[in-house]
Amino acid sequence: MTLTVEKTDVKKQAILAKKASKTLSMLTTEQKNKALHILADHLETNYGSILEQNEKDLDRGREKGFEAAFMDRLSLSKERVEDFANGLRQVADLEDPTGKVVSDWALENQLQVQKVTVPLGVIGMIYEARPNVTVDATGLALKSGNAIILKGGSNAITSNKAIVDVMHEALEKTDIPKDAVQFINTTDREATSELFTMKEHIDVLIPRGGGALINAVVNNATVPVLETGVGNCHIYIDKEAELEKALNIIINAKTDRPAVCNAAETVILHEKWFDEHKDAFVEKLKEHHVSIHGDEKVVEVIKDAKLAGEEDWANEYLSLDIAVKVVSSLNEAVDHIEQYGTKHSEAIVTENNETAKKFMMLVDAAALYHNASTRFTDGGALGFGAEIGISTQKLHARGPMGLPALTTVKYMMHGTGQIR
Amino acid sequence: MTLTVEKTDVKKQAILAKKASKTLSMLTTEQKNKALHILADHLETNYGSILEQNEKDLDRGREKGFEAAFMDRLSLSKERVEDFANGLRQVADLEDPTGKVVSDWALENQLQVQKVTVPLGVIGMIYEARPNVTVDATGLALKSGNAIILKGGSNAITSNKAIVDVMHEALEKTDIPKDAVQFINTTDREATSELFTMKEHIDVLIPRGGGALINAVVNNATVPVLETGVGNCHIYIDKEAELEKALNIIINAKTDRPAVCNAAETVILHEKWFDEHKDAFVEKLKEHHVSIHGDEKVVEVIKDAKLAGEEDWANEYLSLDIAVKVVSSLNEAVDHIEQYGTKHSEAIVTENNETAKKFMMLVDAAALYHNASTRFTDGGALGFGAEIGISTQKLHARGPMGLPALTTVKYMMHGTGQIR
Numbered sequence: 001m002t003l004t005v006e007k008t009d010v011k012k013q014a015i016l017a018k019k020a021s022k023t024l025s026m027l028t029t030e031q032k033n034k035a036l037h038i039l040a041d042h043l044e045t046n047y048g049s050i051l052e053q054n055e056k057d058l059d060r061g062r063e064k065g066f067e068a069a070f071m072d073r074l075s076l077s078k079e080r081v082e083d084f085a086n087g088l089r090q091v092a093d094l095e096d097p098t099g100k101v102v103s104d105w106a107l108e109n110q111l112q113v114q115k116v117t118v119p120l121g122v123i124g125m126i127y128e129a130r131p132n133v134t135v136d137a138t139g140l141a142l143k144s145g146n147a148i149i150l151k152g153g154s155n156a157i158t159s160n161k162a163i164v165d166v167m168h169e170a171l172e173k174t175d176i177p178k179d180a181v182q183f184i185n186t187t188d189r190e191a192t193s194e195l196f197t198m199k200e201h202i203d204v205l206i207p208r209g210g211g212a213l214i215n216a217v218v219n220n221a222t223v224p225v226l227e228t229g230v231g232n233c234h235i236y237i238d239k240e241a242e243l244e245k246a247l248n249i250i251i252n253a254k255t256d257r258p259a260v261c262n263a264a265e266t267v268i269l270h271e272k273w274f275d276e277h278k279d280a281f282v283e284k285l286k287e288h289h290v291s292i293h294g295d296e297k298v299v300e301v302i303k304d305a306k307l308a309g310e311e312d313w314a315n316e317y318l319s320l321d322i323a324v325k326v327v328s329s330l331n332e333a334v335d336h337i338e339q340y341g342t343k344h345s346e347a348i349v350t351e352n353n354e355t356a357k358k359f360m361m362l363v364d365a366a367a368l369y370h371n372a373s374t375r376f377t378d379g380g381a382l383g384f385g386a387e388i389g390i391s392t393q394k395l396h397a398r399g400p401m402g403l404p405a406l407t408t409v410k411y412m413m414h415g416t417g418q419i420r
Numbered sequence: 421m422t423l424t425v426e427k428t429d430v431k432k433q434a435i436l437a438k439k440a441s442k443t444l445s446m447l448t449t450e451q452k453n454k455a456l457h458i459l460a461d462h463l464e465t466n467y468g469s470i471l472e473q474n475e476k477d478l479d480r481g482r483e484k485g486f487e488a489a490f491m492d493r494l495s496l497s498k499e500r501v502e503d504f505a506n507g508l509r510q511v512a513d514l515e516d517p518t519g520k521v522v523s524d525w526a527l528e529n530q531l532q533v534q535k536v537t538v539p540l541g542v543i544g545m546i547y548e549a550r551p552n553v554t555v556d557a558t559g560l561a562l563k564s565g566n567a568i569i570l571k572g573g574s575n576a577i578t579s580n581k582a583i584v585d586v587m588h589e590a591l592e593k594t595d596i597p598k599d600a601v602q603f604i605n606t607t608d609r610e611a612t613s614e615l616f617t618m619k620e621h622i623d624v625l626i627p628r629g630g631g632a633l634i635n636a637v638v639n640n641a642t643v644p645v646l647e648t649g650v651g652n653c654h655i656y657i658d659k660e661a662e663l664e665k666a667l668n669i670i671i672n673a674k675t676d677r678p679a680v681c682n683a684a685e686t687v688i689l690h691e692k693w694f695d696e697h698k699d700a701f702v703e704k705l706k707e708h709h710v711s712i713h714g715d716e717k718v719v720e721v722i723k724d725a726k727l728a729g730e731e732d733w734a735n736e737y738l739s740l741d742i743a744v745k746v747v748s749s750l751n752e753a754v755d756h757i758e759q760y761g762t763k764h765s766e767a768i769v770t771e772n773n774e775t776a777k778k779f780m781m782l783v784d785a786a787a788l789y790h791n792a793s794t795r796f797t798d799g800g801a802l803g804f805g806a807e808i809g810i811s812t813q814k815l816h817a818r819g820p821m822g823l824p825a826l827t828t829v830k831y832m833m834h835g836t837g838q839i840r
Binding site for chain 2: 224245249256356362
């Protein structure tokens with residue numbers, strides 16, 4: 001491919017985005033919502049040109065022999081473009097996260113203090129192949145008053161460019177400056193790393209994709225990062241867990257959508273429960289075609305189970321495989337999760353509320369579950385309306401991030417000449 | 421000096437801190453408050469041993485010929501130790517920032533969702549010479565349920581060690597594990613940089629000190645950082661500013677405490693105001709012994725003013741010097757602040773509320789002032805009770821950071837077997 005931008009162009013684009021973010025930050029909620037509806041309508045009207053360009057990505061994908069699941073995620077249709085448009089309309093319906101007075105008070109000298117939410121400024125979105133992120137992230141950024149710089153995966157670059165072209169046309173008819181949406185039209189990795197260090201022009205980087213992408217951003221960026229998504233999630237089955245409940249939760253968390261970050265990867269069984277229920281456990285997993293990778297105690301008694309090693313404990317399978325560990329205490333389970341967990345979603349199944357409480361206090365993760373599947377860690381499932389990603393970091397935002405994660409605050413002080 | 425710790429000791433200390441943080445996170449508010457009072461009492465009782473060790477730092481400081489202001493900050497007395505103790509008692513009186521239910525709701529399937537504040541875990545505090553930070557930061561960390569690793573400046577290392585020794589003795593009499601307070605007893609810079617990358621054991625680094633220290637941490641740490649304090653603050657005097665109000669605010673922001681981060685460093689004058697009031701302006705600054713470094717328009721008409729260069733616009737003076745720039749519009753003022761400001765505190769003086777609003781929306785800083793001195797950007801002045809630093813970043817916490825900045829959240833989900 002010969003698509004490139006000059007190295008300095010990325011900087012120019014970032015400067016334009018910053019400038020546009022100032023205008024955008026002054027718009028009313030109504031102006032932003034109207035713009036989102038215009039974007040949605042224009043995407044629907046122009047689905048043809050998007051599909052035409054999408055064919056080029058699909059052709060390249062076929063040439064490269066990508067697997068069916070990947071091609072499916074890459075492939076657009078009239079219906080998918082309509083889904084994008086409806087997503088934008090839903091974002092328009094959400095509450096504006098900016099301009100909210102978090103708290104206000106007056107000092108003794110009558111200085112009025114207001115703590116108010118404001119946009120972050122410019123968001124750098126670095127993501128892999130799915131073209132839907134191009135629309136979703138743009139919608140969330142604009143609604144929260146932020147400019148956005150989009151750097152998508154190279155395999156979807158032609159589709160992403162077509163989508164952005166249509167959005168740019170639509171922006172001409174709105175109060176939002178076109179420059180508020182910047183697309184890095186290159187497959188050059190250097191352009192991405194240039195984004196990592198533009199602290200003056202970019203306020204936050206959000207990586208969305210696999211662990212390698214996320215780690216590259218986290219380890220190399222000096223721009224602040226909102227870290228999203230690797231989920232090596234565990235389910236701990238306590239000695240006081242009900243059989244049916246435990247099995248249903250394990251099967252749901254493992255098999256409902258194995259490739260997503262809130263799927264379970266390891267189940268930790270209390271030895272008493274294991275001794276009593278191992279046959280039912282194995283039968284249920286077999287029934288759902290789940291392969292077991294077990295520790296020594298497990299492989300001793302379960303035929304067909306493979307011996308699990310460091311790799312199994314440390315990584316996401318994202319498939320119908322599960323690691324199984326037997327422990328003799330809650331603390332042993334907690335220590336294992338401390339060592340291998342990614343602070344995403346962790347569950348305990350038990351009828352003992354005290355045990356559950358201890359687990360949920362001691363385990364360090366964004367979401368802790370007592371007697372429920374880990375699959376609910378999701379902006380949609382929790383009713384956030386939209387999600388920019390699931391934060392596995394502790395600062396700023398933790399867990400599913402909706403629009404408020406794209407804001408910061410200003411202290412606004414109104415005086416009549418107060419001095420100290 | 422021969423004080424050193426083995427390189428691996430720092431890691432051991434971090435692991436001990438992490439372990440202690442788990443115990444600490446389970447304590448009640450009463451247990452933590454009781455401990456803080458025991459710490460306070462023990463510091464007061466043992467002031468003698470602290471002063472004895474402080475003498476050694478002072479001796480070294482005299483040998484090195486440090487200036488008087490520095491020696492004053494380093495120097496302890498019975499009264500200062502009593503102040504430390506009273507600071508701890510005040511922290512005990514503050515509301516516990518953990519265990520607060522930020523929001524709770526139920527999904528349609530009756531899964532109960534609670535978003536609850538919890539401690540961050542382990543805080544790495546990297547600071548320069550003032551020994552009071554050793555006590556203040558420890559008090560704030562423990563109250564918020566966090567373990568702390570203290571790495572103070574080498575010039576106060578003997579005093580800091582003595583303070584920590586006394587606090588360790590006191591912790592033996594409390595429910596807080598002694599390991600929750602770790603002191604890096606070395607002047608070796610490598611020990612500091614080791615802290616930068618211990619992501620598994622340290623949850624956040626907080627640098628407090630000069631720009632060089634803060635930049636070293638921000639640019640080299642992979643552990644998340646709460647960036648504090650460089651304040652290159654501006655006061656913009658609009659054409660519609662009242663003379664008296666403007667001069668009082670300038671003088672207060674510049675001269676009340678020139679060395680602190682919320683002091684003003686540059687004043688930007690609208691040309692109309694400058695033309696009309698330059699004599700009164702110059703007279704007032706002279707009266708308060710403030711030296712003017714001005715742009716070309718300023719040096720043309722004010723004798724004694726030095727010509728300001730890039731250095732003057734870009735840096736904090738932290739002295740009775742001020743940079744003065746004349747502009748022809750609000751936008752020119754905003755652009756100057758965008759270029760040189762450090763996103764700390766920025767003020768406008770004007771009788772025009774629309775102009776003030778525009779300034780406060782467009783300028784990107786933690787605190788924006790309309791007709792008041794920048795000196796109020798301070799946890800104490802704003803009534804936060806205590807302050808761990810002033811954040812100049814946009815993520816997590818912005819402006820003066822009290823106890824809530826030392827917490828994160830967990831989503832706690834209680835179910836009865838819910839699956840998706």
